[in-house]
Amino acid sequence: MNAKLSLQHVQKTFTDGDRTLTVLKDVSFDIFPGEFVAIVGPSGSGKSTMLSIAGALLSPSSGKLLLDGKNIADASEKERQLIRLHQIGFIFQSSHLLPYLTVKDQLMLMTRLSKESKKDAEQRAERLLTELGLRHRLHQYPERLSGGERQRVAIARAWMNEPDLILADEPTASLDTERGQHVIEQLAQQVKQQKRAAIMVTHDERMLAYCDRVITLEDGAVS
Amino acid sequence: MFLALKELRYEKTRYALVAGIMFLISFLVLFVSGLAQGLAFNNASSLETMNVDHFVLDEEAEHQLTRSLVSDEDQQVIEDGEVDATPFGLHMTMLIREEASNVDVAMMSVDFNSPIAPTIIEGQTPSEGQTLIHESIQEEGIEIGDVVTDNASDMEFEVSGFTEDQTFSHAPIMHVHEEDWREMRDGEFIVSTIAIHGGEEEAAQVGEQLTDSEVITLDEALAGIPGYSAEQGSLTMMIVFLYIIAAFVLAAFFYVITIQKLNQFGIMKAIGSPVSVLAKSLLVQVMILSAVSLTLAIVVTLGASQIMPEGLPFQLTGTMVAISAGLFLLTAIVGSLLSLYKVAKVDALEAIGGAK
Ligand SMILES: Nc1ncnc2c1ncn2[C@@H]1O[C@H](COP(=O)(O)OP(=O)(O)O)[C@@H](O)[C@H]1O
Ligand SMILES: [Mg+2]
Numbered sequence: 292m293n294a295k296l297s298l299q300h301v302q303k304t305f306t307d308g309d310r311t312l313t314v315l316k317d318v319s320f321d322i323f324p325g326e327f328v329a330i331v332g333p334s335g336s337g338k339s340t341m342l343s344i345a346g347a348l349l350s351p352s353s354g355k356l357l358l359d360g361k362n363i364a365d366a367s368e369k370e371r372q373l374i375r376l377h378q379i380g381f382i383f384q385s386s387h388l389l390p391y392l393t394v395k396d397q398l399m400l401m402t403r404l405s406k407e408s409k410k411d412a413e414q415r416a417e418r419l420l421t422e423l424g425l426r427h428r429l430h431q432y433p434e435r436l437s438g439g440e441r442q443r444v445a446i447a448r449a450w451m452n453e454p455d456l457i458l459a460d461e462p463t464a465s466l467d468t469e470r471g472q473h474v475i476e477q478l479a480q481q482v483k484q485q486k487r488a489a490i491m492v493t494h495d496e497r498m499l500a501y502c503d504r505v506i507t508l509e510d511g512a513v514s
Numbered sequence: 515m516f517l518a519l520k521e522l523r524y525e526k527t528r529y530a531l532v533a534g535i536m537f538l539i540s541f542l543v544l545f546v547s548g549l550a551q552g553l554a555f556n557n558a559s560s561l562e563t564m565n566v567d568h569f570v571l572d573e574e575a576e577h578q579l580t581r582s583l584v585s586d587e588d589q590q591v592i593e594d595g596e597v598d599a600t601p602f603g604l605h606m607t608m609l610i611r612e613e614a615s616n617v618d619v620a621m622m623s624v625d626f627n628s629p630i631a632p633t634i635i636e637g638q639t640p641s642e643g644q645t646l647i648h649e650s651i652q653e654e655g656i657e658i659g660d661v662v663t664d665n666a667s668d669m670e671f672e673v674s675g676f677t678e679d680q681t682f683s684h685a686p687i688m689h690v691h692e693e694d695w696r697e698m699r700d701g702e703f704i705v706s707t708i709a710i711h712g713g714e715e716e717a718a719q720v721g722e723q724l725t726d727s728e729v730i731t732l733d734e735a736l737a738g739i740p741g742y743s744a745e746q747g748s749l750t751m752m753i754v755f756l757y758i759i760a761a762f763v764l765a766a767f768f769y770v771i772t773i774q775k776l777n778q779f780g781i782m783k784a785i786g787s788p789v790s791v792l793a794k795s796l797l798v799q800v801m802i803l804s805a806v807s808l809t810l811a812i813v814v815t816l817g818a819s820q821i822m823p824e825g826l827p828f829q830l831t832g833t834m835v836a837i838s839a840g841l842f843l844l845t846a847i848v849g850s851l852l853s854l855y856k857v858a859k860v861d862a863l864e865a866i867g868g869a870k
Contacts, residue, residue, distance in 0.1 A: 348784060348863050369788075376786025387781045387866055391524030403516055404787050432524070448785070 293360055294321035295488040296345060296456055301354035301364075303340055303511075314340045315351070316511040324455070325486045327479050329499050332508035338492045339384075339460055341508065345490060346381045346458045347371040358456070376405055380449030382459035386441035388433040394420060394444050395429045401451040412451075419447040422477065438465040443474060450481065457482070457489040463498060475501050517791070518798035529803060532767050536807035537814075539760045540842050543753060544815040544830065547838055550749035552827035557742055559679040560622070560687055561735060564630045568717035569735050570599070570708040573728050577738030579682075580605050580620075584705045585726040597720050598711040600628040603695050603704050606683065608665040617654050619647070620682035621664065623695035623703075630709050632689055637675020642693045645671035648686035649678055653825070662688075667698045683739050757845050764849030768800065772853035779857050780865020792857050796850060804846040808839050 303315040314337045322328055330338050343349040344356060347363060348371075356364040363374060375381070388397055395416055402412035420429060423443040433441055442465050449457060457478070463471030475491070479501040482489045491502065499505055507514050522529050555562055570592065575582035584601070592599050602624035609617045624630060626639050632646060637658050640646050647656065651673075656662065660673045671690065680687040696703050710717050710729065721729040730738075737743050772779075779792055812835055819828050 343863060372783070372786055372788055374786075375784065376788075379786075381784065383784075383866065387784070389778055389781060391521040396520065400517070401785065404785075404791065452786075 297357040299355040329502035380454040386445035540811035548830035552829040556827035601705040632677040640674040644674040783862035
């Protein structure tokens with residue numbers, strides 16, 4: 292089976308003034324469809340940077356990044372935008388919702404951006420939100436939601452365009468344990484059922500039970 | 515449209531304030547434009563209503579109608595020619611009144627059967643010893659039947675009626691009978707100017723035959739009126755500056771709003787939105803705000819022009835409104851360019867504060 296996502300000797304250097312900082316030294320790993328992988332490691336070890344690269348938000352300084360076998364390490368901004376829109380669902384540490392859209396519109400925005408038909412999308416949005424326990428919040432603005440609810444909306448939004456790859460950066464950080472576990476359980480289930488791939492950065496040991504594999508990042512390298 | 519409208523609705527207060535500023539600026543632009551046009555018309559409504567595009571003037575008159583004196587030779591040439599033309603006399607003078615202040619007027623004499631004869635709104639065509647004066651003279655308390663004295667000639671005239679749109683150099687025009695005009699100059703009919711009926715072709719045809727005179731356009735004739743250019747120039751400058759100020763103010767407003775929203779633009783980009791969607795949304799918002807505030811400004815300006823005092827020269831034609839509206843929209847778009855640039859440049863990760 293071919294890897295959904297493959298990082299090969301990925302390196303990332305930031306220049307900060309005249310200092311250069313090598314955040315990722317040499318990172319290589321593969322993720323296969325149906326796999327749910329956890330990334331752990333101390334703070335500052337480069338987990339978020341690695342995830343941003345995998346999510347086509349950042350370009351690696353060197354190395355290869357294969358998505359469905361195609362190297363996107365040097366993809367143009369336009370190509371990366373299309374990849375983010377259609378192929379990747381990104382869940383940030385904080386929900387990053389748009390303040391002026393209601394819960395349902397946050398999801399509808401995704402299908403509008405991908406120019407999908409509205410009818411199917413409405414049903415899918417409502418189903419996703421119902422599954423995440425947000426049925427009663429459909430027409431509310433983010434400011435009225437609790438932190439946990441907002442994060443669940445962000446998760447639903449990441450699912451909305453049915454991407455093959457889900458990337459989540461400490462998605463449960465703002466949720467209480469019970470909610471957090473519930474959300475991750477659902478994420479794991481979706482990944483299994485629909486043969487998708489997911490990578491989750493987490494600090495929470497209890498979440499690891501839902502993952503197939505744990506990758507530890509230390510000082511910018513897989514250990 | 516989706517994003518633009520949802521955001522306008524959500525951020526009502528903020529955008530209402532911006533629209534309020536845009537309304538005030540566009541109202542000011544329309545108002546000053548109306549004033550400029552009104553003043554221009556009020557200055558020389560007699561020339562503007564003649565429906566004549568070319569005039570024959572003495573070459574040495576420097577485009578000033580009141581200084582011009584068309585030579586007998588040139589008068590004869592035009593009279594013998596095939597082009598329709600109407601000579602008229604014009605000079606500035608003053609009416610002397612006992613126990614009341616004197617009034618500046620322009621005295622004009624023209625064949626009352628010619629195409630450029632004044633429109634009488636009250637009273638009748640004057641015979642010898644009578645005069646028709648522009649209606650605004652009534653504000654001085656002058657009525658039909660009153661007798662007025664011309665300071666220059668010391669001649670007395672009985673007011674036979676009032677005209678409309680007959681002013682020159684902001685003064686009301688008094689039309690006198692040709693015989694009276696002759697009498698003032700010892701029997702000779704002094705021709706200041708000859709109005710040429712027809713277009714460019716006729717004007718050129720006349721121009722070729724002249725010896726001491728030249729053909730000038732209506733705009734040149736207007737510009738030749740003392741004070742006309744200065745008046746219009748300063749108003750035009752005000753209008754130009756208003757547009758420049760509008761562009762800067764709008765640019766600043768849009769920019770500040772855009773900077774405040776960088777985080778949102780970053781989110782949009784991070785979830786895969788193309789720049790075009792963001793740019794379009796911004797432009798749609800600018801267009802909606804402009805359209806709403808412009809419509810309001812037009813309605814208020816037209817409403818205000820209805821309740822303005824009679825004496826205030828104000829005139830706003832449909833063309834002028836359309837031109838102003840177009841220019842204002844353009845100004846708003848120019849004002850949003852800086853923000854568009856900023857939106858295009860925003861880095862998704864940076865804007866949302868790293869991959870947090
Ligand atoms: N844009 C950047 N410019 C400079 N340094 C950065 C940038 N982004 C991250 N870093 C640095 O890279 C290191 C790893 O950051 P990060 O990937 O956020 O680690 P983690 O998510 O594992 O805590 C940190 O030391 C951080 O300061
Ligand atoms: Mg991190």
